[in-house]
Amino acid sequence: MEIERLIPVRIREVPADSPVAWAKGMQVSLPRSTLEKAGLIDDLDANDNLTIPAEIPPINPRDVQDLRSRAAYTRRQPVSSRLPVSYQMVPARLRSLIALVMGRWKRRRPERWATFPRWPLDLSVDFLSDLCGSEPSPFRSGPTPVLLSHDLDSPEGLKNVVRKFLELEEKVGARSSSYIVPCGWPIDYGLLDELKDRGHEVGIHGYDHANRTAFCDPDQQRERLEGASELIQRYDIIGYRSPSLLRTPSLLKSLREFYRYDTSIPTSGGLFPVPNNGCSSARPFQIEGIVEIPISLPRDGSLKALGYSPDESLQFWIRCGEAISRSGGVVVLLTHCEARFSGNAPALDAYRHFLEHVSGSNRYLWSTPGEVLERAFEKTRVNRAS
Ligand SMILES: [Zn+2]
Known part of the structure; x- marks a missing residue:
């Protein structure tokens, strides 16, 4: 089946009381047939500005x-998950270097790798949802939840989150969720216990980070997911994040037996793991029987790969955070704690500035995935009752 082309439009004028008033000035991408059916095609000017x-x-x-x-979804299996040996055998620094060279080169051509969703933020789905009169987002009124998350890909990541990140978060009253690889390397349970005891959450990050769980057959997939069972019990784990954000319908379907939510789909995925990936929404939604909490801010790895400095990354986070807040979304930030990502002095400094920015604004509220699920579901329950 041929996939319909999307038309990028800029929202020029919106009545002040419209449910999409938040989108004024934004660019969104919509299928031509939707615009036609809704009669909106006549409200487009020659430059694709929409009134x-x-x-x-x-x-x-x-x-x-x-x-x-x-x-x-990332339906195509990336080369990394088809290799006869785990791609992690390639030294991390070399992988970073390859990504950096590719990213620098691609940075100038976002129209190729971020046609849809657009980089660094695309809220087309939330716009269309409000436009069609769906139930308003439960996060439209009241402060915007902000979730801090880390992917712990290595022993270094675990050490750094406890030694360098938690204190910064605790200083501003925030608690983060750290998604750990359960079967890839020896876990220092003392450190993980400390993280949990200090009020932070633990989640699961795949099996061994070989990028295979999303694509293997059902038996193997189950085996890999069961590999995390002990950790799930020990740390009351309710959430999953897929390594390299690889996700397929079969993976999401399988997750619901083990977790209450998944957070592997970026709002605007940009270049990785495959070009043009993401759900174009910053609101939690149901998919394959599980709640998805999209990763709504640009991630540290993508920003770094595109050659942006920590200070530029901070500006992206602040700007995108404000747009997400206006739209009734949830702000979700993913950082990696290894020194080559965010566990170094300049990147930690940018992270601290972001934490202070959020804390200093009454627009935001530090939150946990469980609280986000509750706020989303409470609203549904009230509506059903009334
Ligand atoms: Zn990872």
């Missing part, structure tokens, strides 16, 4: 779901 009329014509909620799942 939203006072009366919003009916739009099928199915169009919202289709747009959300359009680039949500």
Whole structure:
């Protein structure tokens, strides 16, 4: 089946009381057929600026779901997960160098690798959802939840999160979630216990980070997911993040037996793990029977690979965070604690500035994945009751 082309439009005018007033000035991408069915094609000018009329014509909620799942999966298996040996045998520094060279080269051509969702933030799905009169986001009123998360890919990552990151977070009253590889390297349980005892959360990050769980057959997939069972019990784990953010329908379906939520789909994935990937939404949603909490801010690894400095990354986080907050989304930041990512002095300094920025604004509220799920579901329960 041919996939319909999307039309990038800029929202020029919106009535002040419109549910999409937050999107004024933003660029979104919408299927031509949706614009046509809703009669909005006539509200586009020659430069694809869209004026939203006072009366919003009916739009099928199915169009919202289709747009959300359009680039949500990484259906193609990346080379890294097809190698006869784990790609992690390639030294991390060499992998970083390859990524950096590729990223610098690609930075100038975002129209190729971020057509949809657009980089660094694309809220097309949330725009379309509000436009078609769906239930308003439970995060539209009240402060925007901010979730801090780390992927612990190595013993160094675990050491650094406890020694360098937690204190910064605790200083501003935040608690983070750290997704750990369960079967890749010997885990220092003393450090993980300390992290949990200090009020932070533990989540699971795949099996051995060989990038295979999302693509292997059901039996193998199950075996790999069961590899985390002991950790799940010991640390009351409720969430999963897939290594390299690789996700398939079969993986998400299998996760629901083990977890309450998944957080492996970026809002705007950019270049990695595959170009043009993401769900184009910053709101939690149901997919394959599990709740997905999208990673809504640009991640440290992507920013670094594109050659952005820690200070530039900070500006991305602040700017995107504000747009997400206005739209009724959830701010989710992913940083890696290894020194080659965010566990170095300049990157930690940018991270601290971001923490202080969030703390100093009454727009935001430090939150945990469990609290986000509760706020999303409480609203559903109230609505059902009324
Ligand atoms: Zn990882």
